[in-house]
Amino acid sequence: MEYYFFFSYTRGNHSPYLIKLFNDLSDSVREKVGAEKGKEVGFIDERDVELGAEWEAVIEQALQNSKVMICLYSPGYFKSSYCGKEWQIFQDRRTGYLVQNQLAPLPPVIKPIVWIPLLQPIDNPVVEDIQYYIGNPDDIHNRKGLKYILQKNVEYKSLYIDYIDKLSNEIIESANRYELPKLAPFPRLQNTLQAFPNNIDQPIANFNTNNEIQFAKHVRFVFVAEDPRNFGNNRAAEAADLYREIGGRDWRPFPGMRCIGPYVQHLVSAEDINFFCDELNLNRNLVNEVEQAYSEGKIVIFIIDSWTVNWNLQYQDILRQLDRGRPLINYSILVTWNENDPDIVRHRAEIEQTLRATFDIRANIWKNPIYYRHSICSSEELSISIIDTLVNLRSEMHKRAPISKVISGGIAKPVINNNFYTA
Numbered sequence: 001m002e003y004y005f006f007f008s009y010t011r012g013n014h015s016p017y018l019i020k021l022f023n024d025l026s027d028s029v030r031e032k033v034g035a036e037k038g039k040e041v042g043f044i045d046e047r048d049v050e051l052g053a054e055w056e057a058v059i060e061q062a063l064q065n066s067k068v069m070i071c072l073y074s075p076g077y078f079k080s081s082y083c084g085k086e087w088q089i090f091q092d093r094r095t096g097y098l099v100q101n102q103l104a105p106l107p108p109v110i111k112p113i114v115w116i117p118l119l120q121p122i123d124n125p126v127v128e129d130i131q132y133y134i135g136n137p138d139d140i141h142n143r144k145g146l147k148y149i150l151q152k153n154v155e156y157k158s159l160y161i162d163y164i165d166k167l168s169n170e171i172i173e174s175a176n177r178y179e180l181p182k183l184a185p186f187p188r189l190q191n192t193l194q195a196f197p198n199n200i201d202q203p204i205a206n207f208n209t210n211n212e213i214q215f216a217k218h219v220r221f222v223f224v225a226e227d228p229r230n231f232g233n234n235r236a237a238e239a240a241d242l243y244r245e246i247g248g249r250d251w252r253p254f255p256g257m258r259c260i261g262p263y264v265q266h267l268v269s270a271e272d273i274n275f276f277c278d279e280l281n282l283n284r285n286l287v288n289e290v291e292q293a294y295s296e297g298k299i300v301i302f303i304i305d306s307w308t309v310n311w312n313l314q315y316q317d318i319l320r321q322l323d324r325g326r327p328l329i330n331y332s333i334l335v336t337w338n339e340n341d342p343d344i345v346r347h348r349a350e351i352e353q354t355l356r357a358t359f360d361i362r363a364n365i366w367k368n369p370i371y372y373r374h375s376i377c378s379s380e381e382l383s384i385s386i387i388d389t390l391v392n393l394r395s396e397m398h399k400r401a402p403i404s405k406v407i408s409g410g411i412a413k414p415v416i417n418n419n420f421y422t423a
Contacts, residue, residue: 004029004175006066007044008087010080013072013115014046017150021113025070028168042070056189063089064182067175068109070167073132074116074145084194089187091195092313095320096181098357107178111170116145134167183313187230192314195284216330216394218276218298219268222286223260224319225251225305226312239307239341249279251305253336257379260303267383268390275299275390282315287322290331299393300331301386307344309335309358310351316358323361329371329396332389333359336382337375370396 007022026042035041043062069090077083087110094106110130133142140156141149141163149156149163228235228243244250249261257263261279268275280289280300293300302319309315322331335355338344344351355374356363362372370392376382 001040001061001065003043003062003066004033004041005043005068005070005171006062006086006090007042007070007072008077008083009072009115010074010076010083012076012080013074013147015147017147018072018115019044019046020150021146024164025168025171028164029171032168032172059086060186060189064186066090067178067180068111068171070171071110071112072115073112073118075118077115078118078196080196081194082189084196085189085192088192088195088314089183089189091317092183092187093180095313095317096183097178100181107174107180109174109178109180111167111174113167114142114145115147117143134163187314216297216299216397217274218278218296219390220278220280220289220293220298220300221261221264222280222282222300222302223248223251224282224302224308224315225253225260226308231311234311235307236342239338239343242338242341247308248281253303253305253382254338254379255340264303264386267386273387273390282318284318286318287325290322290328291326294328294330297397298330299390299397301389302331302333303382303386304333304335306335306337306351306355307341307347310347310354316354319358320360323359327361330393332370332393333362333372334376334382334385334389335372335374337377339377 005025007025009018022042022044026040029035029041030037030039033041043066045059045062063086069086071077071083071087090110094109097107098105108130111134112130112132114133133139135142137143141159146160146163149160153160225243225247227247228240228245231240242252242255244252244259250259252259265277267273268277280286280293290300309319359372362368363374366372370389373385373389376385
């Protein structure tokens with residue numbers, strides 16, 4: 001069953017006012033599209049128990065078949081892992097639309113409502129591109145929240161009616177204009193990365209750690225390789241075997257190569273290279289982690305399985321945010337290309353388009369092999385690329401590092417170099 005809108009809210013905000021909003025919005029959409037009385041044009045989850053497998057499937061189908069998502073922003077909304085998962089699935093469908101339509105702008109099909117005002121501004125790159133307010137930010141419904149308007153229904157009745165009229169028009173217009181693709185295969189809610197970082201586990205270092213690390217002599221690796229259990233029947237058996245049991249650091253980029261985790265650890269800790277190394281997990285806090293590494297003088301290298309980036313829309317979204325964020329010069333993207341993989345060969349044009357869209361700044365604008373290398377086709381080439389990248393990134397970071405001068409008393413005084421962020 002298709003819905004015009006999916007009503008996303010945290011259960012802590014459930015109240016008669018919230019249900020009135022849903023019902024009024026449904027009535028307005030229903031009347032404007034000429035649907036028969038009682039037809040469900042919106043989906044709302046009103047369960048009062050934890051998710052069971054059967055009901056989770058109902059929500060998944062509603063997320064897959066809704067054209068617009070209405071989000072009730074509140075302090076509790078951004079603390080809810082399920083709200084973050086719902087938000088992320090719709091974001092993945094938006095990203096799918098972008099890829100299908102030759103990099104058109106992301107469609108405005110996520111529409112927030114300020115239900116209860118936030119005590120602090122949203123500090124989340126995932127949601128910053130979504131228009132936060134309907135109307136002027138200083139309007140009473142944005143300053144006080146729409147729940148307040150409903151509570152003061154006599155005083156603000158006319159404002160509320162106009163609000164519902166405008167929002168229902170936006171829902172119908174977006175639903176008719178943007179045909180979001182369905183996700184295939186559709187991710188289970190329990191396996192979906194949630195969009196809000198508050199409840200996301202911090203990355204775990206799987207290698208060596210050392211608190212006394214020289215500047216630009218510590219490298220953090222991110223292994224972008226899908227868990228093969230998510231492929232189903234969509235991957236050739238000989239290709240799926242390279243991901244071993246869990247993908248990530250367990251993945252082998254090329255036949256005959258050892259797992260990438262221990263491989264790079266051995267490579268960069270060799271006596272003639274001598275880097276400290278550990279691992280960053282790919283999650284919604286990644287942008288912050290890379291920025292933190294930058295502030296600590298640490299290098300980050302992404303080793304990318306080209307098939308995974310084309311396959312996983314959530315990864316595309318995270319990596320795109322990183323690429324379009326601050327122009328940090330402490331990280332590099334290395335894309336592997338297994339010419340013996342029949343799936344990669346068959347879908348080459350599609351994968352290349354996805355990579356160009358995901359790493360638009362580094363691949364299309366910077367065009368500097370220090371920061372982006374494409375089509376690494378063998379383990380030997382990968383080893384050379386990693387070492388060469390480490391040497392060059394370290395050199396670039398030293399060039400732009402703050403310089404210390406000794407003044408009277410022997411105290412080092414930093415001299416700020418404003419070119420530190422220049423590519």
